[in-house]
Amino acid sequence: QAATKVMMKKKKGRVINIASVVGLTGNAGQANYSAAKAGVIGFTKTVAREYASRNINVNAIAPGFIASDMTAELGEELEKRILSTIPLGRYGQPEEVAGLVEFLALNPAASYITGQVGATSTLFVPFGYLNSEI
Incomplete structure (x- = not known):
């Protein structure tokens, strides 16, 4: 909220929220996590509409499985x-x-993108994840 106050005064800015592909697809055993990430996505889309008139872009990234200590321990x-x-x-x-x-934060080519949920493979498709059960 503090950052968006500065952006509103400057009449420009970019917000990038981090969600998860699970917020789009759901996943067995992850109801709380899925709901929280779906909330981030809904929040992103709503705030994008509210802040657009102030030249503030709001988008979310919904990565799938990313190499990390957690994925290294999956078996x-x-x-x-x-x-x-x-x-x-x-x-x-x-x-x-x-x-x-x-x-999304710095490239002039992203200046007309707002209210979107994207990832690294394509901007409009969840990163590296098919809608199937694991």
Whole structure:
């Protein structure tokens, strides 16, 4: 909220929220997490409409499975099942998510993008995740 107050005074700015593909698709055993991330997505879309007249863009990134300490501990069998649902057959890298954050935050080409949920493979499709059960 503090940052958006500054943006409103300057009549420009960009907000990038971090959601999750699970906020779009749901996932068994993750009701609380899915609901929280779906809330981030709904919040992003609503605030984008509210702040658009002030030249403030608001978008969200919804990454799928990203290589991390957490994914390193999943176990071989679960990892195989997860990777079989990812079109590229691999986990995303943190740098790939950071690249989209950078694009949305700084690139002039992103100045007309607001209220969208995207990721690193394409802006309008959840990153590296097919809508199937794991």
